[in-house]
Amino acid sequence: MLAYKPALYMLGTKRKNDDAGLEALRTENAALRTRLEALEAALPRASAINIAAVCSIRPGRPLVEPIGQVTALEQQDTTIDHFAGIEEPVDWRAAMQKDTWPVPALEDREHYFPGQDLDYWLSGLRDYKRMCQELEKVGSPLKKGDRIFDFGAASGRVLRHFLAQHPEPLELACADVNENHVAWVAQHLPQIEATQCHSIPSLPYEDNRFDLVSAFSVFTHMDEWETTWLAELRRILKPGGYAWLTVQTEQTWATLNPDHFLFQHLYNNRHILKEGTVNAEMFAAPMPKDKVVFTFSNNVVYNTCTFQSIEYCRRVWGRYFEVVDFLPRGSDFQDVFLLRKRAEA
Numbered sequence: 001m002l003a004y005k006p007a008l009y010m011l012g013t014k015r016k017n018d019d020a021g022l023e024a025l026r027t028e029n030a031a032l033r034t035r036l037e038a039l040e041a042a043l044p045r046a047s048a049i050n051i052a053a054v055c056s057i058r059p060g061r062p063l064v065e066p067i068g069q070v071t072a073l074e075q076q077d078t079t080i081d082h083f084a085g086i087e088e089p090v091d092w093r094a095a096m097q098k099d100t101w102p103v104p105a106l107e108d109r110e111h112y113f114p115g116q117d118l119d120y121w122l123s124g125l126r127d128y129k130r131m132c133q134e135l136e137k138v139g140s141p142l143k144k145g146d147r148i149f150d151f152g153a154a155s156g157r158v159l160r161h162f163l164a165q166h167p168e169p170l171e172l173a174c175a176d177v178n179e180n181h182v183a184w185v186a187q188h189l190p191q192i193e194a195t196q197c198h199s200i201p202s203l204p205y206e207d208n209r210f211d212l213v214s215a216f217s218v219f220t221h222m223d224e225w226e227t228t229w230l231a232e233l234r235r236i237l238k239p240g241g242y243a244w245l246t247v248q249t250e251q252t253w254a255t256l257n258p259d260h261f262l263f264q265h266l267y268n269n270r271h272i273l274k275e276g277t278v279n280a281e282m283f284a285a286p287m288p289k290d291k292v293v294f295t296f297s298n299n300v301v302y303n304t305c306t307f308q309s310i311e312y313c314r315r316v317w318g319r320y321f322e323v324v325d326f327l328p329r330g331s332d333f334q335d336v337f338l339l340r341k342r343a344e345a
Contacts, residue, residue, distance in 0.1 A: 063184055066102035067117055073103065076118035082126040085330065087133060095125055099164040101189055104155045108184045112157065120157065127216065127331055128161035131244055134338055135212070138324055140242060144168035146211040151203075151233060152176055152218035155184040156192060163191055173210075175203060177302065199301050201228040205236045213237055214244040216331060223293050223304050230320040237341040243321060246334040248307045253292075255333060256283040262333070266305060272297045313337055 074096060083090045103121060106114055113120035135141055142148075145168075150159045153174035162170055175197040176182055185194040195204060213233050219226060233243055256263040258280055270278045274295040290312035294305040308316075314323055321339035330336030 061180060063180060063187065064105035064107045066108075066188065067105055068102060070096050070099040070101070070103055070121055073118040073121060076116075078116070078119050078122060080119055080122070082119070082122045083129070085327075086126065086129045088129075090125070090129060092122060092125060095161075095165055096121075099160065101160060101164070104184055104188070108155050108180060109157065110154045110178075110181070112154070123332065124157040125161050125165070127158045128165060130327075130330060130336075131212075131214065132166075134244075134325065134327065134330075135242065138242075138338070140240075142166065142168075142170065142212070145171060147171040147173070147209060149205070149210045149213045149236065150174040151197075151213060151215040151229075153181070153185070153194075154178070155181045156189050158214065158216060159185075159192055160189055163189065173205075199225060201225050201232040203232055203236055207235055208238045209236050211238055211241050212244065213241070216246050217334060219245055219308070220248045220306050220334065221302060221304050222306055223295070226306075227316065227320070230317060234320050234341055239341055239343045241341050242324070243337075243339040243341070245317075245337050245339065246331045247313055247337060248305075249310050249313070249335050250287040250307070251310075251328055251335060252333060253283055253287040253307055260333075262305070266294060269296060310335075 074093060083092075099121075103117055106112075109120060113123065132142065148159070148162055148170055150156075150172075151174075153159055153176055156174065159172055159174055162172055172191065173193040173195065174185060175195040177197055177199065179196055182194045182196045185192055197203060213236065215233070219229075222229065237243060252262075256266075258264070258267070263278075263280075263283065266273070266278045270276070274297050275293075278294075287307060287309060290309045292307040296303040296305075310326060314326075317323065317337060317339065322342050323337060324340050325338040327336040327338065
């Protein structure tokens with residue numbers, strides 16, 4: 001267990017859920033960037049790093065007007081079977097009536113589901129339903145007052161459903177490196193405590209605080225800090241608490257053909273990949289090693305697409321958590337590891 005907090009702990013600044021708080025945080029971040037730039041200038045040039053970038057402090061911009069209320073999406077078409085892994089029938093139209101919060105514009109939701117606003121909302125409902133289902137299976141259903149933390153939550157794609165759909169009130173919190181995502185949650189989902197974090201593994205929460213932590217498509221963009229973030233998530237979990245982490249495994253690797261959007265993303269950006277060539281033959285062959293990282297050279301942070309084998313996760317992640325279950329395609333095309341913090345941790 002981590003027994004200390006790094007000096008950069010204070011970079012993880014809590015959002016106030018009002019306009020004054022948002023403006024105060026932007027002012028604070030601007031001052032912090034100035035101090036970081038001064039520190040960078042004082043470093044020897046041989047070791048000069050853009051510290052602000054490494055810490056993932058992204059300059060804010062005005063939020064885009066939300067596209068409207070959830071119920072306005074009901075007439076949109078969807079061709080995706082979002083609930084294939086859900087055992088109980090899902091009445092998503094009834095669920096819509098419980099969600100009274102707006103839907104973020106594409107620019108404020110990490111560009112998820114362009115032109116498919118209904119699918120964006122349904123994907124979050126699916127992940128909420130799947131998490132509840134699997135927790136019930138292991139005898140740990142969520143109960144009134146449980147504390148839930150979503151790491152890398154973007155603008156609340158999944159967490160909003162814990163707020164709207166769960167029959168009993170829960171204590172909800174999230175963090176993201178993107179200032180705008182945090183601002184959107186603070187403004188439009190004020191019941192959720194939103195925190196801006198950075199790439200240095202440190203969160204502004206006491207030990208043993210949360211009953212459940214989740215990370216959707218976060219460790220799929222992580223390289224050097226992977227195990228330290230596992231330790232940090234373990235630190236804030238209560239003993240016996242659960243972690244729901246998505247991963248791209250060799251099973252994901254095998255699905256990447258030229259029609260897959262992730263293949264297209266890698267292929268279309270192959271000119272800035274440090275690893276060089278991307279082609280169909282690469283993914284038709286077995287994943288070449290336990291951990292494969294594609295690195296985009298145009299960014300210092302948030303610049304990787306990472307694959308980890310199932311055996312690697314069991315071996316490495318199992319040092320930090322008890323591995324409870326592995327769920328192939330437990331979240332869309334990504335697999336899920338359901339982990340538990342050991343009582344003695």
